[in-house]
Amino acid sequence: MNIELNSLIDKINTLKKEIDLLRPISPELEQRIMQKFRLDWNYHSNAIEGNTLTYGETKTFILYGLTAKGKPFKDHLDIKGHNEAILWLDDIIKKNRPITETFIRELNKLLLGEPEYKSAKTPEGQPTQRLITPGQYKTTPNHVLTATGEMFYFATPEETPAKMNDLVDWLRLMNDDKDIPSVVTAALLHYKFIRIHPFDDGNGRTARILMNLILMSKGYLPVIIKSQPKEKKDEYYTALRIADGGDENTFVSFIAQQLVYSMELFIKGAKGESIEEPDDVDKEIQLLKVSLQSAQEKTVLNEKTQSQIEERFIKPFFEKLNQKLSQFDEFFIFSNISYVTGFSAFIDLSDDDSWKITSQAKFQSIFSNINDERIIGMYYQWKDFKKTNTIVFNYSIHLIFEFDKFDFTISVHPSSFEKIKINYNQLTPEDLYLDLINKIVKDFIVFIKGQINGEGFNL
Numbered sequence: 348m349n350i351e352l353n354s355l356i357d358k359i360n361t362l363k364k365e366i367d368l369l370r371p372i373s374p375e376l377e378q379r380i381m382q383k384f385r386l387d388w389n390y391h392s393n394a395i396e397g398n399t400l401t402y403g404e405t406k407t408f409i410l411y412g413l414t415a416k417g418k419p420f421k422d423h424l425d426i427k428g429h430n431e432a433i434l435w436l437d438d439i440i441k442k443n444r445p446i447t448e449t450f451i452r453e454l455n456k457l458l459l460g461e462p463e464y465k466s467a468k469t470p471e472g473q474p475t476q477r478l479i480t481p482g483q484y485k486t487t488p489n490h491v492l493t494a495t496g497e498m499f500y501f502a503t504p505e506e507t508p509a510k511m512n513d514l515v516d517w518l519r520l521m522n523d524d525k526d527i528p529s530v531v532t533a534a535l536l537h538y539k540f541i542r543i544h545p546f547d548d549g550n551g552r553t554a555r556i557l558m559n560l561i562l563m564s565k566g567y568l569p570v571i572i573k574s575q576p577k578e579k580k581d582e583y584y585t586a587l588r589i590a591d592g593g594d595e596n597t598f599v600s601f602i603a604q605q606l607v608y609s610m611e612l613f614i615k616g617a618k619g620e621s622i623e624e625p626d627d628v629d630k631e632i633q634l635l636k637v638s639l640q641s642a643q644e645k646t647v648l649n650e651k652t653q654s655q656i657e658e659r660f661i662k663p664f665f666e667k668l669n670q671k672l673s674q675f676d677e678f679f680i681f682s683n684i685s686y687v688t689g690f691s692a693f694i695d696l697s698d699d700d701s702w703k704i705t706s707q708a709k710f711q712s713i714f715s716n717i718n719d720e721r722i723i724g725m726y727y728q729w730k731d732f733k734k735t736n737t738i739v740f741n742y743s744i745h746l747i748f749e750f751d752k753f754d755f756t757i758s759v760h761p762s763s764f765e766k767i768k769i770n771y772n773q774l775t776p777e778d779l780y781l782d783l784i785n786k787i788v789k790d791f792i793v794f795i796k797g798q799i800n801g802e803g804f805n806l
Contacts, residue, residue: 348531349596355603356528362610363567369617380616384609385409387571389430392555394574395583398422416754417770421463421782428458432556440564446518446557448511451545454556456482458549463785465548479547484508489544499591501544510543522561533561533570534602538590558602568609570602647752652771656755660769661748665725667781671788672727672744678795679742680731723748732798740798742791759787761794 390405400408400422404415409430414423432454444450459481467477477487484507490500502510521532537558544550559569573579586601616622676682727744745760758766767783
């Protein structure tokens, strides 16, 4: 270890003694302090990965369950899964559960939730969709292109199981060596995990949770790696790249600096001092400005808005949805699609093959009545399942788009999610409708499996 790192470890040891002397503090005070750490951890760790929820929106969602209008549904799910994973750590620490490969896979699964399709590229650079299965090691390479245009190679799918087994064995030896500071073990675990990149998604968040689990199990505070200001995130990535070059001490020193900050913040809170950071207020002011600006600049439903809704959301949404749902037609004897505007009768589209591709005229026909009746309904229907000899069943999906002055809502029946609301001035949430489509399809698959498994078949 270098001089800087030795100095940081000495400071951490001094702060740890001070914290131990301050304890026990009242449960209410400690809960308030730890809530701040949890909120900051949820916000920054997800923001580093591109989550669009602001600090205020993250706080409101975690504390009150209120979603942010116009923000991707997936971003809320990521925050929810991450928060549940953090809360799970308390139980893990109390039970003194060791970090094993099974535990790491469970953690990644809790973080990511249900399987989903994500945008990806083929080896030839062509866009495609890739199924992400949480908790399972990667099955395809996930190397990344660096800023200089060079390819950075993580472990291959074939190497990953052995490397993860080695990592867990290494961690066991590090934990058994009482002379190795916990911050060194935690930081190196984070770095070594990232070098493997064992999962298709969630590797950064999983690495940061594992790092903090080591620290918290030893009585330290969690490290919060800031996403803002940008310089903080850049410093984090720079330290990782320097470690790639062979200097792991730089990354360990970076983590140690963040731990010192967390410990000093805890001491302030334990002494009854304010633990609000200067940028906390700045974030709230910025959130207020955005809210006021959004309120002043709300887009209303008019002819121009209708065209934008059609091009940016409705057309790509139904084109992708129909591509997915048409794959179920072969399972049933009969299938059709109908649509409705307002309270008019459903119009059968099952014989119109152009609908399943994209029909400009058909979309214009649907939108012609929006101003008056403010509703679009889509009805998908499948009858007489034909893939087994012993069971016959039907399935249908109802999608309702309701248009208001400033926003529209999407509701689906049957579904495993709540109604979604989208503002007209936020009409390009591709992640939102891709996630929605995946959930509609997944519900259909779950239904079919349930019907067949109920008859003694195993899918």
